[in-house]
Amino acid sequence: MGNHALSYGAMLGRSQVIAAYPITPQTQVVELLSEMCADKTLDATFIKVESEHSAMAACLGASLTGARTFTATSSQGLTLMHELLHWASGGRLPVVMGNINRAMAPGWSIWSDQNDSLSQRDTGWIQFYCANNQEVLDTVIQAFKVSEKLLIPSMVILDAFTLSHTYEVVDIPEQEKVDEFLPPFKPEITLTPDDPHAFGGLTSPEHYFELRYKLQKDMEKVEALIEKTGREYEKIFGRYLGIVEEHLCEDADLIFITSGTMGSTAKVAVDELRKEGIKVGNLRIKVFRPFPFEIVRNIVKRAKKVAVVDRNISYGHHGMFFQEVKSAVFGQTNGIPIFGFITGLGGRDITPSTFREIAQYAQEKEKPEENIVWIGVKK
Amino acid sequence: MRLSLPEEELMNSGHMACQGCGATLAMRYVLKALGKKVVLCIPACCWSVIDGPFPYSSLDVPIYHCAFETAAVSASGVKAGLEMVGDTETTVVAWAGDGGTFDIGIQALSGVAERNDDIIYVCYDNEAYMNTGTQRSSATPYGAWTTTTPVKHFKNRPKKDMEAIMAAHRIPYIATASVGYPEDLFKKVKKAKDIKGTRFIHIYAPCPSGWKSRPEDTIKLSRMVVQNANFPLFEIEWGEKYILNIKPKEKKPIDDYLRIQGRFRHLTKEEVAFIQEEVDKKWERLLANVNGS
Numbered sequence: 001m002g003n004h005a006l007s008y009g010a011m012l013g014r015s016q017v018i019a020a021y022p023i024t025p026q027t028q029v030v031e032l033l034s035e036m037c038a039d040k041t042l043d044a045t046f047i048k049v050e051s052e053h054s055a056m057a058a059c060l061g062a063s064l065t066g067a068r069t070f071t072a073t074s075s076q077g078l079t080l081m082h083e084l085l086h087w088a089s090g091g092r093l094p095v096v097m098g099n100i101n102r103a104m105a106p107g108w109s110i111w112s113d114q115n116d117s118l119s120q121r122d123t124g125w126i127q128f129y130c131a132n133n134q135e136v137l138d139t140v141i142q143a144f145k146v147s148e149k150l151l152i153p154s155m156v157i158l159d160a161f162t163l164s165h166t167y168e169v170v171d172i173p174e175q176e177k178v179d180e181f182l183p184p185f186k187p188e189i190t191l192t193p194d195d196p197h198a199f200g201g202l203t204s205p206e207h208y209f210e211l212r213y214k215l216q217k218d219m220e221k222v223e224a225l226i227e228k229t230g231r232e233y234e235k236i237f238g239r240y241l242g243i244v245e246e247h248l249c250e251d252a253d254l255i256f257i258t259s260g261t262m263g264s265t266a267k268v269a270v271d272e273l274r275k276e277g278i279k280v281g282n283l284r285i286k287v288f289r290p291f292p293f294e295i296v297r298n299i300v301k302r303a304k305k306v307a308v309v310d311r312n313i314s315y316g317h318h319g320m321f322f323q324e325v326k327s328a329v330f331g332q333t334n335g336i337p338i339f340g341f342i343t344g345l346g347g348r349d350i351t352p353s354t355f356r357e358i359a360q361y362a363q364e365k366e367k368p369e370e371n372i373v374w375i376g377v378k379k
Numbered sequence: 380m381r382l383s384l385p386e387e388e389l390m391n392s393g394h395m396a397c398q399g400c401g402a403t404l405a406m407r408y409v410l411k412a413l414g415k416k417v418v419l420c421i422p423a424c425c426w427s428v429i430d431g432p433f434p435y436s437s438l439d440v441p442i443y444h445c446a447f448e449t450a451a452v453s454a455s456g457v458k459a460g461l462e463m464v465g466d467t468e469t470t471v472v473a474w475a476g477d478g479g480t481f482d483i484g485i486q487a488l489s490g491v492a493e494r495n496d497d498i499i500y501v502c503y504d505n506e507a508y509m510n511t512g513t514q515r516s517s518a519t520p521y522g523a524w525t526t527t528t529p530v531k532h533f534k535n536r537p538k539k540d541m542e543a544i545m546a547a548h549r550i551p552y553i554a555t556a557s558v559g560y561p562e563d564l565f566k567k568v569k570k571a572k573d574i575k576g577t578r579f580i581h582i583y584a585p586c587p588s589g590w591k592s593r594p595e596d597t598i599k600l601s602r603m604v605v606q607n608a609n610f611p612l613f614e615i616e617w618g619e620k621y622i623l624n625i626k627p628k629e630k631k632p633i634d635d636y637l638r639i640q641g642r643f644r645h646l647t648k649e650e651v652a653f654i655q656e657e658v659d660k661k662w663e664r665l666l667a668n669v670n671g672s
Binding site: 016017019044045047048049050051053054057058059060061062063064065066067069083084087190191192193195196197198199200201202203204207 | 415416417418420427428431432433435436439440443444445446448449452453455457458459460461462463464469486489490493494496
């Protein structure tokens with residue numbers, strides 16, 4: 001299952017300190033890691049903390065000593081960590097975390113939507129959205145490398161149940177090869193009495209600004225590094241991760257823009273619609289932060305219409321991928337109509353027929369009449 | 380002359396503490412006992428300022444300035460990390476004020492204590508949120524004025540019994556200490572250093588600016604508070620064995636202590652009598668615990 005793919009990624013990445021707190025639908029991630037630590041398959045210290053806030057706090061402390069750290073959470077747990085997500089990026093601590101997309105309460109929901117992770121978009125974390133279990137495992141290993149190179153933390157994100165609890169065949173790479181790809185974490189400066197420094201102390205307006213400037217400058221290097229790291233990974237393991245996944249976008253009149261598992265569903269819909277002579281394509285965005293503006297812009301430019309499908313909402317605004325896509329193409333696409341759809345909140349199923357409905361709407365309208373087109377909601 | 384404390388200083392001048400700051404003395408004595416092989420985790424508290432702004436530090440040991448509510452678990456993370464990178468020697472200390480311990484940090488502290496993570500937790504207690512300008516905390520004693528418990532509405536609940544809470548976790552070592560008794564404090568930190576597991580040291584640390592006391596009375600207050608049994612010096616081993624370190628020959632009345640602090644100036648005779656009663660009861664309870672173990 002997707003959750004175990006996260007655990008295996010953390011194991012093969014030789015995580016040294018893991019701190020986590022259970023939350024549905026993340027529990028199997030930490031259950032398997034607990035077993036791995038207990039039977040020494042993985043040489044790591046597992047701190048079984050009393051909250052997600054403490055899970056992240058423990059990871060940050062450990063990361064500062066130069067240990068490789070991993071945690072996993074979901075929804076309420078992720079948002080409880082919010083303060084410390086800023087701490088991780090601001091402290092330049094490359095923690096890697098799995099997050100299972102789960103809708104926010106109230107009412108209590110354990111089912112998938114992206115509001116938990118997307119409401120962390122400004123915390124300075126790299127965000128990867130995965131569509132299958134192989135990608136989950138491969139992304140964790142690559143995330144360690146990318147994060148540790150630039151000292152920016154990474155979130156590897158997968159949908160509740162449709163991925164977290166779905167069994168698929170996954171190729172588990174050999175440890176030796178992973179070791180070859182991912183050397184041990186060796187930061188230049190660590191928290192040690194042998195070379196005493198004060199980390200994160202009171203920082204006056206004289207210095208703070210530059211620290212944030214540097215974070216952004218390094219964030220701007222992430223995209224190229226993911227590309228490079230992806231190619232290195234491909235050379236060893238034969239699988240390329242990349243920033244986006246294109247499916248028949250080349251000649252498409254209408255391009256769906258999707259993320260997570262609905263990206264796979266969209267591909268099925270695209271294939272069906274193509275058979276009926278409707279020229280659609282799917283662009284699945286794998287990396288939301290940093291947002292791949294140029295890549296998206298260049299692909300979108302080819303289409304006649306674009307349909308951004310969001311499983312999330314920024315209340316008082318629109319879907320969040322929709323916002324990003326519009327900002328990516330603003331002023332540069334000669335007014336290609338971009339439609340924003342919201343669907344699947346709180347785990348309502350997104351099926352190929354969802355995309356049929358979206359395609360039909362986009363075909364019928366010449367240009368967007370509203371900023372949010374709701375699909376499947378009982379109004 | 381034989382010195383009762385080592386001469387080596389790991390805290391330097393140039394720090395940013397106020398005059399008569401008890402928290403500063405606490406750090407100085409604790410570092411003398413622990414030596415250089417130490418990492419400090421300091422959450423938001425006076426000490427996150429006292430140490431000095433980036434890029435300066437007044438201490439010769441490394442500091443991780445961590446989030447307010449995370450001192451204990453940050454220390455656990457640091458300890459786990461150090462061990463995984465091959466350093467099993469370093470003592471990891473969470474160093475927090477009373478707000479970061481009694482209030483916002485108590486959840487993480489309880490988690491660390493329940494797991495018996497291998498850290499020393501030091502709470503320097505100046506009995507209110509002093510870094511933000513004297514707001515009440517759950518360590519503020521009954522009767523005290525603070526900026527959020529004005530005289531007309533002074534704090535009408537007792538100080539939280541942190542030692543009892545920690546004892547309930549059955550950790551190997553708990554101690555109270557006062558900056559007015561540096562040798563006792565030194566001895567306890569030394570003892571704690573050689574114990575494995577969660578160790579909790581609660582240090583009484585006067586704050587002249589928040590208590591409206593004279594800076595030159597800091598030592599006086601931190602001795603009086605022991606002599607009047609308002610902050611007795613004791614240890615608890617494994618949550619069960621109580622050891623009283625200093626038993627006043629003659630327990631002093633509380634009013635002399637209250638009178639030299641502006642924060643208690645408004646109290647009536649009746650209120651002082653009530654405080655005395657509470658101190659007496661607390662003292663009797665402690666003696667019963669000591670005699671019973």
